[in-house]
Amino acid sequence: MRRQAETPLLLALLPIFFVGIFPMLLLAFLGFAGLILLGILLICAGLADGLDANRDYNQQVIVHGYASRSERGVQASNLHSAVRFAAIIDVIGAGLIVAGLFGVFYVK
Template sequence: MRKQSETLLLLPLLPIFLIGMFPMFLIALLGFFGLALFGVLVICVGLASSNEAHDAFNHDVIVHGYARGSERATQASNMRMATRLGLRLEAVGAAMVLTAAIGFCYAG
């Protein structure tokens, strides 16, 4: 019985690694400006997540009408959870931009 190589297990992870290389190179090559740019991108993702949550809630209300109390509570809870995630992403992005600005001022 022949034993399979463990390197074949890493093959499906290769595309994730290749996609993830770009932000790391961006931060490494551009320095504090790259960190600020990455922070702005994270803020944009947070805003998009929050808008998508509100859009899904409004779509359910408009298309299906007002649901029963339990279903409406579930939809509102899902919207609040996604909105909180968006706010956290926005806070992390703002912290990254602030860190980049402070680093640029002190290192520059």
């Protein structure tokens, strides 16, 4: 049997490794305080995403002016889905902060 090269598999998994190394190092070096920091970063990302969605919606309304009923529906739907996703990210960040605080104060 001929042996297959692992290089394509390694190259495919390399981006996943680079994305995952930051949280793992953060948790390894800082422990539960790193979990709190990661939660704060997630909340900041969620708030920025929600603000970007509102900015895009306002820009569409101001720049393009009056739109047809279907276009307004699409724009509103895009805004609501982006804000909903940002709210989910905020809740996950708050959960990480609570878990980190629990770990800092109750786990010995």
